[in-house]
Amino acid sequence: MSHLSEIDSQYIAHTYARFPVEIESGKGSLLKGFDGKTYIDMGSGIAVNSFGAADDVWIAAVTAQLGKIQHTSNLYYTEPCAKLAEMLCMRTGMKKVFFGNSGAEANECAIKAARKYAAEKKGPAYSTIVTLENSFHGRTLTTLAATGQEHYHELFQPLTPGFVHTPANDFEALVQTCEAQPTAAVLLECIQGEGGVIPLTDEFVAQTAAYCKEKDILLMIDEVQTGNGRTGKLYAYMHYGIQPDVVSTAKGIGGGLPLGICMLGEKVQDVFQPGDHGSTFGGNPICCAGALSVLERLDEAFLNEVSAKSAWIFSALEGAPGVKAVTGKGLMIGILTEKPAGEVLKACMENGVLCLTAKDKVRLLPPLNTPMELLEQAVSVILEACKEGL
């Protein structure tokens, strides 16, 4: 291939192992390569393009704002960011939001909120953030420290201190960890995404929430991947009947434009004062206008469709030849295959379906509005790839 991959390998830092696919354009859940090949998109740019490629409603919202004002700085008020913040709070019960540009930044804000809250309430020693083993919270030095996977840490020491990791779904261990040092907050993903699409158990989440409440330890949920309709609820924590103190999100909320959001609940709503935190691009009107249009469409009826599509995919995959297990919720699905996940992914790609992997699993994160017939086509390609040559 070609020209693009040559320029890329010469001039772009080699942080990504890219696949040999050069995407020219797309519409909905179909992507087109420069070579004319068409793919069904089962990754949506890693849970970002919530309504697929070049969605008409989203384009209209974004371009309308582009024609008004693209950026103002945070010295002035703008309409899309105010409306988006209001709608997010109305739909989550959270009280205030901070806008940044990425998942990592949303988590940085959560961590700063927790440190400041705990320092003021209990004293500066209460700085520890407890996260789970096998978690993923981002690539900045602080969110890497939060990430409970050693192999991401090795080359970048020293990381921000004050993070400890405890095994997922082990409440006793979590209590021990929180008691072993003065703890400000627990930060967790309801379904570990990069870690292999592993949901936390209802019991663990409920016990953790009750414990955090009792000890005035903040419960912070990383909804960067699980959020914004991905799991069939607006946010994944809503499956568990809990009300977190802090929720971070990014990826799918912008529908394809960069936007990170840290939502602050009752306890921490006033923790930040002018000067404590900021971001030049945070709350950018274009990104917020796109996000507002995404959020408006994630209504009850639409979320029920996500769940129905999910149920169909689970039933088609579970117990199929070459499929050992299916995990996840909504349209965030992990498939443990008998063959190595990378081989299945490659066979799917050759047959026009773009999947992802997460650890040892094939991972599906299709656009939330993918029509049933495309899901059926994609799943039949995936099933064939799982059993072929076994």
Ligand SMILES: *Cc1c(COP(=O)(O)O)cnc(C)c1O
């Ligand atoms: C992707 C991801 C992040 C990091 O988001 P970026 O936008 O890449 O900074 C953080 N947490 C979770 C759970 C993620 O899936």
